Amino acid sequence: MKHQFVIIGGGINGCAAAWLLAAAGEDVLLLEAGEIASGASGGFGRRGVRGNRRDLREMPLMRAAYRIWPTLADQLGAETGYERTGGMSLIEQETTGTKGGLVAADAQAAVQRGLGVPTEVLGRDRVLALEPGVGPEVRAALYCPLDGSADHTATTRAYAAAAEARGATVKEHSAVTAVERSEGRATAVRTAQGQRYEIGQALLVLNNTGAVDLLRDQFDVHLPVWRILPQALRVTPKAAPPMSHLIGHDHRSLSLKALPDGGVMVSGGWRGRWNADLGRGEPIEANVQGNLRAAAEVYAGLADARLDIAETSQPESCSADEIPIIDRIPGTENALVGTGWTGHGFAIAPAVAEALTFWARTGARPDSLAPFSFDRF
Known part of the structure; x- marks a missing residue:
């Protein structure tokens, strides 16, 4: 055929x-x-639909994606779960390596704006107005109002x-x-x-x-290119999810998304390991605990959250x-x-x-x- x-x-x-x-x-x-x-x-x-802190070479594609996502469900005739909540990359440190921290925030925001990703730097007071549950160490954020998430x-x-x-x-x-x-x-x-x-x-x-x-x-x-095993956790906080935006972090390995059913998805760069006997990925307990600890240090409302799922079985490809x-x-x-x-x-x-x-x-x-x-x- x-x-x-x-x-x-x-x-x-x-x-x-x-x-x-x-x-x-x-x-x-x-x-x-x-x-x-x-x-x-x-x-x-x-999954996040974000331009914030994205590799600059991907920004033209992200600018086009911003155009497509809001009407995609209507075009497909089925739900995508897309929500444009806005996204924040939280900042705690004066400097983070060579690319982050407060010292880089204004320049990063300007570059992103120039590439078609609306971005502003929020001081702590404005961060608290939008995300009152963040911890005392958060000093500022890069805020992208067009960011959000969807059900992948x-x-x-x-x-x-x-x-x-x-x-x-x-x-x-x-x-x-x-x-x-x-x-x-x-x-x-x-x-x-x-x-x-x-x-x-x-x-x-x-x-x-x-x-x-x-x-x-x-x-x-x-x-x-090689295979990696991203870690994704689902937790249920005792109260409502303490965040309302797509949350990333300037120096912590952390990403947070509130789920429609009251849970929170916790991820951000942690990995699992391959189990050859099972033929799939499996969580590493130290990484699970490290991810949970990072979440609780930024949002105290997640400190006593119940861990429901620790998933590392969806392989991803990573380039050099x-x-x-x-x-x-x-x-x-x-x-x-x-x-x-x-x-x-x-x-x-x-x-x-x-x-x-x-x-x-x-x-x-x-x-x-x-x-x-x-x-x-």
Whole structure:
């Protein structure tokens, strides 16, 4: 069977690309090794939709994502859980390394504003007016009113359902094991079940952590990307969630999101470890306690919260410079790859999909994707 566009990966990037291509009238096949949103795009809780403290090379994509998110649920015909709550990066120290602290706040805010991310520096009094539960060590914050969060699992599944409604074919439990090539073009893929699908126009390899092995084995392309196991905790405070904004921190490994059911999602850079016997990630108790301690030190209202979930089973891809690789696969003229999202690809995924599908249809790389090429390594 032949399809004009074949997409590998049923996470948010693959499903968003499938929907956009199908909505444009293209013939699309999406192949997912497991189930839709079963990898990094799945799991409990919410993901941040933030421009605050984002890598500057991603800011044009974030600016585009700000435009897309507010109306995305209406376009997909399903809930995404998106809320524009505003976001704060809390500051406690005068200096934090070479990039943070109070000394850098005004400059950081100005740069972000110049790149299309509205940002202001709030002193302690204004922080307390918006977040009265923060601890006494918080001195200021970088505030981005357009930031917020969304339900990543719901959003990914909404994209997939909308793609199918527009005529895309979505096949789960269809791991791609081989890519056929001829004269510099990807011509077909084969799955573990023995199916063969011909590629008419373009192949999009968007299976996150799986892209590394696939490019190595099928294209002899070695990416500076590896797998990490982000830790996400769900806690239930004794009272209501003590924060109302998307919360990050200038020097602590901490991210906080209030959940609709009264819980709080606690994360921020802590990791789990791989259990080879179980074939999945598992929490490290010291990291769980460290994350909880950081949350309680900033919000006393979380000090006696009940730990409900400690999750580290959703692998993520991390690149050497902590921004994604989005490029044409070397040695091909019709195969594109996106990987190395490093834990902050969800917010920009709608904009990445717009740019990537434009590239796949026209052959012309959008300027917004130029910073993410292989050439930077």
